[in-house]
Structures are given as structure tokens and as C-alpha cells.
Amino acid sequence: MQTNLEKILRDKSLSVTDGRKKILTLFLNSKGALSHADIERRSGEHFDRVTIYRTLQTFVEKGIVHTIPTDDNTIMYALCKDGCAENHHHDDHIHFMCTSCGKTECLNEVHIPEIRIPAGYLTKETQIVIKGICKECS
Amino acid sequence: MQTNLEKILRDKSLSVTDGRKKILTLFLNSKGALSHADIERRSGEHFDRVTIYRTLQTFVEKGIVHTIPTDDNTIMYALCKDGCAENHHHDDHIHFMCTSCGKTECLNEVHIPEIRIPAGYLTKETQIVIKGICKECS
DNA sequence: GTAACTGCAAAATATTTGCATCCTT
DNA sequence: AAGGATGCAAATATTTTGCAGTTAC
Numbered sequence: 404m405q406t407n408l409e410k411i412l413r414d415k416s417l418s419v420t421d422g423r424k425k426i427l428t429l430f431l432n433s434k435g436a437l438s439h440a441d442i443e444r445r446s447g448e449h450f451d452r453v454t455i456y457r458t459l460q461t462f463v464e465k466g467i468v469h470t471i472p473t474d475d476n477t478i479m480y481a482l483c484k485d486g487c488a489e490n491h492h493h494d495d496h497i498h499f500m501c502t503s504c505g506k507t508e509c510l511n512e513v514h515i516p517e518i519r520i521p522a523g524y525l526t527k528e529t530q531i532v533i534k535g536i537c538k539e540c541s
Numbered sequence: 542m543q544t545n546l547e548k549i550l551r552d553k554s555l556s557v558t559d560g561r562k563k564i565l566t567l568f569l570n571s572k573g574a575l576s577h578a579d580i581e582r583r584s585g586e587h588f589d590r591v592t593i594y595r596t597l598q599t600f601v602e603k604g605i606v607h608t609i610p611t612d613d614n615t616i617m618y619a620l621c622k623d624g625c626a627e628n629h630h631h632d633d634h635i636h637f638m639c640t641s642c643g644k645t646e647c648l649n650e651v652h653i654p655e656i657r658i659p660a661g662y663l664t665k666e667t668q669i670v671i672k673g674i675c676k677e678c679s
Numbered sequence: 680g681t682a683a684c685t686g687c688a689a690a691a692t693a694t695t696t697g698c699a700t701c702c703t704t
Numbered sequence: 705a706a707g708g709a710t711g712c713a714a715a716t717a718t719t720t721t722g723c724a725g726t727t728a729c
Contacts, residue, residue, distance in 0.1 A: 418703050420709060439693090451711050456694070458709095472610035472670075476719090499662060510662075516654050518669070523676035524637060524648075530612075530670045531656070538661035556728050558684060577718090589686050594719070596684095614694095 407431075415465040422450050426458050427467070435506040436471055436479035436498075471498050471507055471532065479507050498530075501537035508537070545569075553603040560588050564596050565605070573644035574609055574617035574636075609636050609645060609670065617645050636668075639675035646675070 408427055412419050429437060429445055437445075442455050450458075459480055462468045471479040484496070495514050500507045515529050546565055550557045567575060567583055575583075580593050588596075597618055600606045609617040622634070633652050638645045653667050 418708065420702070422710070452693085453695085453712085454710060461709095470612045472612040472614075474608045474610040474616065474668075476610075476614065476616055478612065478614055497656065497658075499658065502665060510658060513656065513658055516656060518635065518651065518654060518671065520635075520637065520648060520651055520671065521676070523679055524671075525674040525679055526671050527640060527673040528671070530672070532610075532668045533656065533658065533662075533664050533666070534668070535665040536663040538659070541661055541663055556683060558728070560685070590718085591687085591720085592685060599684095 411467060415467060417461065417465060422454050423458055426455070430468060430482045435508045436481035438477045438479050473500070481509050484511060498532045499537060500532055500534045501540055502534055503536050503540040506537060549605060553605060555599065555603060560592050561596055564593070568606060568620045573646045574619035576615045576617050611638065619647050622649060636670045637675060638670055638672045639678055640672055641674050641678040644675060
């Protein structure tokens, strides 16, 4: 477990520090996506807010987590599946946001359909968020 | 034109004020979606920031505009097609965000496909944002 | 005239930056 | 030892709230 954490960080050539291990553990233990505020709240002992900002930013840059935009002005972060290269996330899955419990999760099994868009437009990346009721709440 | 503006507001039982007309005009004249900052910048004379916050909030509640979440923590606002009832947007179209010019627009012609999700999950609303190169930039 | 809208001031929150110190390699 | 990561302080930016004055109906 410990080893796993360190491996993830080392694979991205990041130094292994307490803060990073702690935050990464939160993600591994959480089924859903986490916001900055979630992390601040859930981390038993707390880190400086600034450290959380910087760690999340680093994780996003290195492809350890990806962001999920929400319409209430908060950004959620979720673990990437293996294979996200640096600065190149291929979020080929959809996100599900439960309107009942508020959890956001990645539906990694569901992949994104081809969407035909008007001539002249070029698709690079498709993001899909579905809102509804999740398995636990239904 | 003037009449049109007023009609939109009156139809939602909002009083017709200068600020609202001005902001609504910005949306009508803009092909793409606007952020709070865009509005603040583009409005020749300026309104109080607070007025913009409140106006946008009112417009969203009344179904005049809808929000488009972006992953850089800004919310974009775009005009709803006629037919969005109060508090009930049916954003049955997709959003396109150009990575070259930065514009975000609604592709009203393209509607959202059926997406099969795992058993136990219930879909209420599907949001799709496609990033790529728009017609003007390609 | 009354209710609703606006602007200003100020509070509360969130995010970014600089720098000295500490930890990882 | 050197470079990177962290914590603290402080600067910025963003959003919310209260209230008094103004405007729309």
C-alpha cells in the first residue's frame, strides 16, 4: 500500500513527501471525486491550504488526477486511470454527479460516444457529466 | 429590438431596468458565452460588480441564461433557447469550447445522444462540452 | 406608494505570490 | 549539498451580505 503510493509518485518523478502521500491516500480511499474543500476537511491533521493548492496543481499537471468542472464554481478532482500522460489527460470516461448525496464519481466503464458536430468544427476532447441518482441513493 | 429586450424580461415577470437591458444586450450581441469578467469588461459604462452577480443569478433562476461549467473555475453564461422554464433548464444541446480563440458557444443543432449507464444509476440531465477548434479558427 | 432593483461599503472566502526553512534525493 | 516542497505571511481576487437610496410599476 505504502509502496503503491510511492510508486505512483515516483513514476511521475515527484519526490515522495508526507503531504503528497496523505492527499493521494485520500483519493485512493474515496470512491468519489474530491474538491479542495473536501481535502481540507477530511485530512485528519491539516496541511496548509497553500500546500493543497500546490499539490493538486502538481497532480493535475502530472496526470495523477484530473479535474471535473461543476456548475457551482467548485472544481472536483478525481484519480486518473493509469495511462494519463503528463499534460495529456484522455478522459475517455464520463462523470456522474448524484443530486441526492452530492457525490461525483467517474464511470470508467462507460465510454464517450461519437458525437457528430457541424462541419468546420474539430473535436479534440469531449467531456460528459451526467446528473442524476446514483446506485447507492436509488 | 428594444421591444424585444423588454419582452424577454417581462415574460419572466422581471422589471425592466437599465442594467438588465444592458446585460441582456451583451448576450444577444455575443455569439459565444460570457463570463462574469467578460461582462464586467465589455459593458461600456460599468455596473457595480454586485449588480452583475445579482443580475446573472436572476437570469439563471428565470431561465434566461444557463451556465456552462469550465475547468478553469470560471462559469460561463449563455442565452437559453426559448422554452427554458423557471428553474428548469433543459440544456438539450452541447457546448463547444474553442481552444484556439477561447470562445464558448452553444451548438443548438446538435443534441445529446442517449448514453447507456450502469444499472442502478438514473439519468436526470446530461451535460456535454466538446473542446476543439471552432469554425472560425479552422 | 410599494415593492423591487441598484450602488456602495464592508465582510467573508478563495486564490496567488514571495520568501525563509525544512525535507528528499 | 542541491533542488524541490512546505508553511507562513501577505497581497490579490472573488463572492456574499446589509443597508440606504433610487427606480419601475
